[in-house]
Amino acid sequence: MRQALHRLTIETRGKGLTDISRPIIDWTASQGIETGLLTVWCRHTSASLTVQENADPTVRADILRFFETLVPEAAGRYAHEDEGPDDMPAHLRTMLTETQLSIPVAAGRPVFGTWQALYLFEHRRRPHPREIVLHLLGE
Amino acid sequence: MRQALHRLTIETRGKGLTDISRPIIDWTASQGIETGLLTVWCRHTSASLTVQENADPTVRADILRFFETLVPEAAGRYAHEDEGPDDMPAHLRTMLTETQLSIPVAAGRPVFGTWQALYLFEHRRRPHPREIVLHLLGE
Amino acid sequence: MRQALHRLTIETRGKGLTDISRPIIDWTASQGIETGLLTVWCRHTSASLTVQENADPTVRADILRFFETLVPEAAGRYAHEDEGPDDMPAHLRTMLTETQLSIPVAAGRPVFGTWQALYLFEHRRRPHPREIVLHLLGE
Numbered sequence: 129m130r131q132a133l134h135r136l137t138i139e140t141r142g143k144g145l146t147d148i149s150r151p152i153i154d155w156t157a158s159q160g161i162e163t164g165l166l167t168v169w170c171r172h173t174s175a176s177l178t179v180q181e182n183a184d185p186t187v188r189a190d191i192l193r194f195f196e197t198l199v200p201e202a203a204g205r206y207a208h209e210d211e212g213p214d215d216m217p218a219h220l221r222t223m224l225t226e227t228q229l230s231i232p233v234a235a236g237r238p239v240f241g242t243w244q245a246l247y248l249f250e251h252r253r254r255p256h257p258r259e260i261v262l263h264l265l266g267e
Numbered sequence: 268m269r270q271a272l273h274r275l276t277i278e279t280r281g282k283g284l285t286d287i288s289r290p291i292i293d294w295t296a297s298q299g300i301e302t303g304l305l306t307v308w309c310r311h312t313s314a315s316l317t318v319q320e321n322a323d324p325t326v327r328a329d330i331l332r333f334f335e336t337l338v339p340e341a342a343g344r345y346a347h348e349d350e351g352p353d354d355m356p357a358h359l360r361t362m363l364t365e366t367q368l369s370i371p372v373a374a375g376r377p378v379f380g381t382w383q384a385l386y387l388f389e390h391r392r393r394p395h396p397r398e399i400v401l402h403l404l405g406e
Numbered sequence: 407m408r409q410a411l412h413r414l415t416i417e418t419r420g421k422g423l424t425d426i427s428r429p430i431i432d433w434t435a436s437q438g439i440e441t442g443l444l445t446v447w448c449r450h451t452s453a454s455l456t457v458q459e460n461a462d463p464t465v466r467a468d469i470l471r472f473f474e475t476l477v478p479e480a481a482g483r484y485a486h487e488d489e490g491p492d493d494m495p496a497h498l499r500t501m502l503t504e505t506q507l508s509i510p511v512a513a514g515r516p517v518f519g520t521w522q523a524l525y526l527f528e529h530r531r532r533p534h535p536r537e538i539v540l541h542l543l544g545e
Contacts, residue, residue, distance in 0.1 A: 129268045129270075164270070165443075167443055167509075169517060171517065171520075172521070173457065173519070173522055178362050179367075180312055180358060180362065181312045181358060189347075190345045190347050190355050190358075191362065198337075199472070206464075206468045208468050220468075220472050222457075223502075223503055225362055229366065230306050230369050231306075231308055232306055232401075232402035234272055239310065239400045241311055241398065242310075243311070244311070244366075259519065263443055268409075302411060304443075304543060318451065318500075318505045318506075319497060319500075323486055325485040329485050330497070333477070333498050364501055365505075371411060371445055378449065380449030380451070404543070406409075
């Protein structure tokens, strides 16, 4: 049994979903581990992870719209406003989605379903560099 | 340290919660691993996982009603409608719950609390066969 | 490769967020494992886990207010009322946040980001002792 750690920096372009499946699958494949467990950790509280459909891009547009409605940016609604009107909603949207995902690896590849992709979900308006830690354990 | 992988197919009956604790506990017990970590991965984007109360069935009814209200099926609300009015809400409900859960194993058994059960949450109206991957690591 | 299991009991004071990063980091450090994976499991369905900002306390106040609005306690709204008006909302708030988190460990420490803390989120009005299971795997 072996393990490996890796840090990935993703430059986001403000609010939106960035598909990070490819770098994650490629790094896993490069480790020479056939069977194991891959963990993905997002080191932020205003960006998060989610597994969603990789096909129709309107799904991503609907997701953004849904979260704007569910957790609105609204002046005077939140006590925490120092870092801008998009900061507290960003924290809440992070809480409702994922900071971590662990996926089994078989035949050297995370076992994503046919329609699954792993996205980094940026919740702030401005672009940010986001640090993702990958941990792989197996043999 | 050893590991084991398993695929479970659960036939859902349309929208609702299916308790999958039993097959998961039984498979874990059959692996002869005393202490370890069990990971459950759902390979879909319109069905998800959740840990909830295993006692009063009205809890499940309340959960279904709550998600119908929080993420309504509503004509014209979503851009992604090709796969039916229940598809985009299914994606959003999946995002708000879990695609993956990892639970420590002690004495050959996942350490669920007394009132915890692990459910597969089907979000589509029609029955679907759903693929769940189990990964167990330990000794 | 080695593993260790630990149970932590946290006495909550009713609804609110308790920072449990310190006991988790300390226990991890005491295990002499440099690189690995730490899993945190909450054995309840009316208390949950979340990773959130560790700095401005108004963030925690905003989180509490947000969940009171998103999942209201409201007489007659839920079928499951036997255990009090705060019980069914507690289950739903648990579903929307986390029961489990797994975090990579590097240099003997979970790789939390600068602003991340791990909170136990009590959803019931009354204080409760809450059981958290920790599992660490690595070398």
